[in-house]
Amino acid sequence: MANTACFIIVGRNDIPIYEAEVGSAPKREDAAQLHQFILHAALDVVQDLAWTTSAMFLKSVDRFNDLVVSVYVTAGHILFSSFFRQNYLYSNGIKSFFQEVHELYIKVLLNPLYLPGSRITSSHFDTKVRALARKYL
Amino acid sequence: MIGVGKMKLYSNVLDKPLSKGKQEVSLSAFAFLFSELVQYNQTQVDNIAELERRLEDAGYAVGARVLELLCNREKGNRRETRLLGILSFVHSTVWKVLFGKVADSLEKGTEHEDEYMISEKELLVNRFISIPKDMGTFNCGAFVAGIVKGVLDNAGFPAVVTAHFVPIEGQQRPRTTILIKFADEVLKREARLSQ
Numbered sequence: 001m002a003n004t005a006c007f008i009i010v011g012r013n014d015i016p017i018y019e020a021e022v023g024s025a026p027k028r029e030d031a032a033q034l035h036q037f038i039l040h041a042a043l044d045v046v047q048d049l050a051w052t053t054s055a056m057f058l059k060s061v062d063r064f065n066d067l068v069v070s071v072y073v074t075a076g077h078i079l080f081s082s083f084f085r086q087n088y089l090y091s092n093g094i095k096s097f098f099q100e101v102h103e104l105y106i107k108v109l110l111n112p113l114y115l116p117g118s119r120i121t122s123s124h125f126d127t128k129v130r131a132l133a134r135k136y137l
Numbered sequence: 138m139i140g141v142g143k144m145k146l147y148s149n150v151l152d153k154p155l156s157k158g159k160q161e162v163s164l165s166a167f168a169f170l171f172s173e174l175v176q177y178n179q180t181q182v183d184n185i186a187e188l189e190r191r192l193e194d195a196g197y198a199v200g201a202r203v204l205e206l207l208c209n210r211e212k213g214n215r216r217e218t219r220l221l222g223i224l225s226f227v228h229s230t231v232w233k234v235l236f237g238k239v240a241d242s243l244e245k246g247t248e249h250e251d252e253y254m255i256s257e258k259e260l261l262v263n264r265f266i267s268i269p270k271d272m273g274t275f276n277c278g279a280f281v282a283g284i285v286k287g288v289l290d291n292a293g294f295p296a297v298v299t300a301h302f303v304p305i306e307g308q309q310r311p312r313t314t315i316l317i318k319f320a321d322e323v324l325k326r327e328a329r330l331s332q
Contacts, residue, residue, distance in 0.1 A: 012291070051293075051330060054222075056214045075208035075216050076201065076291040099214070106205050107151050116201050116291075124149045 006035045007133065009105065010079040011117040014043055017078075018120045022133035038062075039081060042069040046079060056102075057095050072098035076116075078105065097136035104128055155209070161237075168265045175266070175277060185275045193283035193298075200287020203231060216292075220319070220327045223292050227285055228255055235284070236261045246316075251324055255285070255315040256303075263313065276300045278313050285315055295320040 009018040016039075042062040049058055050073045062069040064083075072080040072095075080098050108120055178191045208216065211230050217223040228243040246252030260278045268275055278300030286298040297318045302311040 050216075051218050051326065054215050054218050056216060073216065074205060076205050077293050078205075102209065102214075103155050104151060106155060106209055107153070109202055109205055111150070112198065116198075122151070124151050128151055 007080070007082045007101075007129070008035070008039055009101075009120070010039070010043070010081060012077055013117065014040075015117065017118065018125075018129075020126065020129055020133070022130060022137065035083070038064045038067060038069060038083060042071065042081065043079070046071050046073065046081075050077065057098060070094055072102065074102060074105070080105075093136040097132055100132050100136070101129060104132075155206075164261075171262055171277075171280070172266070174280075185272060189275065189279040192277065192279040193286065196280040196283020196285075197287040197290070200284040200289075201291045202287075203235070203284065204288045204291050207231060207234060219330065220294065220323065223289065223294055224253055224317075227288055231284070231288060249318070251319040251321075253317045253319075255317070257313050257315075259310060260300075260313045274302065276302055276313065278315065282315050285317065289317070289319075294323050296323070 007020045007022050008016050011017045019035075041064070045061050046058065049061060056073055056075075058071045058073060060068045061071050067083045070082050070084060074080070080101055082094070082098075084094070104125060105120075108114060108122065108125060109116060174195065175188075175192070178188055182188045182191065207226075207230055208214065211234075212226075217226050224243060227240075229239045232238065232240040240255045240257055242254075242256045244254045244256065246254060260281055262280055263277050266277050268277075282298040282300040286296060289296045289298070297320075299316050301314050301316060303314050304311040
């Protein structure tokens with residue numbers, strides 16, 4: 001079964017505001033650097049792609065070896081990005097996962113004491129994202 | 138003890154549903170809160186420009202949140218990528234949710250390509266405010282200008298937004314105009330996308 005490796009939320013200035021390892025992919029030693037590398041490579045593609053369509057879910061924007069990058073852009077140009085093994089891409093689970101995390105993100109954003117673009121440190125948010133990942137992915 | 142009888146349904150705000158809730162807020166409550174906001178800022182600054190900037194910053198925070206929330210609620214997760222799209226979003230949806238009605242008019246500036254104006258006979262936030270003569274052209278609508286700026290900036294359309302009084306013959310109180318001046322990159326991108 002294909003699993004995701006990593007889920008990252010990137011704020012407006014290409015600064016990650018939330019990262020999580022979800023799914024049961026086997027851990028690699030250079031996992032951290034690899035994820036950052038894949039993510040930054042995909043960002044440029046997304047910036048251009050985001051202006052060509054008014055949909056939020058951009059299915060697959062980039063490839064790296066056998067990992068496919070899938071991105072969801074919100075109205076405020078916050079990017080939810082996730083990497084998948086090849087054969088898992090064509091299912092609705094990913095879109096629903098992104099949509100649910102989007103709702104969670106809006107609830108975090110509505111907090112007047114939360115500075116938009118800063119890291120999301122709430123452990124409750126973390127728990128919920130992982131629960132959603134287990135449910136949909 | 139206050140509230141001791143109520144049962145707490147949700148332990149964390151993240152569990153609460155993102156529903157519409159009560160759509161109306163008491164006008165008096167808002168007027169008091171806003172007047173307190175203005176008075177507090179007046180004590181902190183030395184000049185009018187600084188006061189306008191602070192009100193604008195307060196509005197910017199609101200605008201950022203309003204954009205995300207409304208795109209999710211009202212528009213079913215579709216983003217705005219075109220200039221006219223985002224302007225009409227501000228003019229109708231945002232105004233309707235915040236002030237209960239759509240803005241009076243949306244016009245394109247005649248002198249410059251990058252200027253647009255949203256006009257309102259009387260801004261809700263200004264209804265209970267009077268400006269003393271010695272404050273010159275200060276307009277508490279700077280708060281609303283900040284909201285518009287927050288929405289446009291976060292949607293990827295950076296702009297300079299200001300609020301102005303425009304006197305109209307035959308009316309006692311001047312009309313308020315929100316002037317939106319877009320940055321160059323917005324126009325360039327718009328031209329590129331139109332091809």
